[in-house]
Amino acid sequence: MPSHGTVTGSRRRDQNDDQSEDPRRVRIGWDEQMTNPYVEGTPEERIRQELRGLRDQVVGVYGSMVATSDGFLVAHDIPRLEPTRIAALVATTLGLARQATETTGRGRFHESVARGSEGYLAVFAAGDSAVIAVIGDNDMNIGMLHYQVRDLVRRIGAHLTRFDGGWQTATLPHNIYGSPIDPYR
Secondary structure: OOOOEEEEEOEEOOOOOOOOOOOOOOOOOOHHHHHHHHHHHHOOHHHHHHHHHHHHHOOEEEEEEEOOOOOOEEEEEEOOOOOHHHHHHHHHHHHHHHHHHHHHOOOOOOEEEEEEEEEEEEEOOOOEEEEEEEOOOOOOOHHHHHHHHHHHHHHHHHHOOOOOOOOHHOOOEEEOOOOOOOOOO
């Protein structure tokens, strides 16, 4: 008989679940992620899953990515394009848009949407240290994108900070006890 998962509350249980496993840690789908704080996987895997979900939720999305505000790629779901180059360009867009909104007295930057002859590039601030970019064709539903991105920004921010010291500590050297060593101290 095939194993079919059932959802009970926020707990997903498969017939072949290991009973000794911590009952709070479960494998769950994209739409359940924020109802259960024990989603498994690395920050990059979690973010990539969120980005795939955005493509499924919004008509016309070609791909999307998350990068640091200084241009380093965190995760992407962009086929047939060079994501590291796009990450650097998106970080530049973020920096310029932040300066423009502050200089003109429009407050803190939230988003920028550029439309070209072949589609859209939308850039969204995800806190102070990350940026989300969405590439879409001419048929992209901008209204639905804005609706979906509000929650996406919050969820991605949670994925990036859910780990001790934030996601950036994973790139720092660690001492013999496993604690990150801050090179700027």
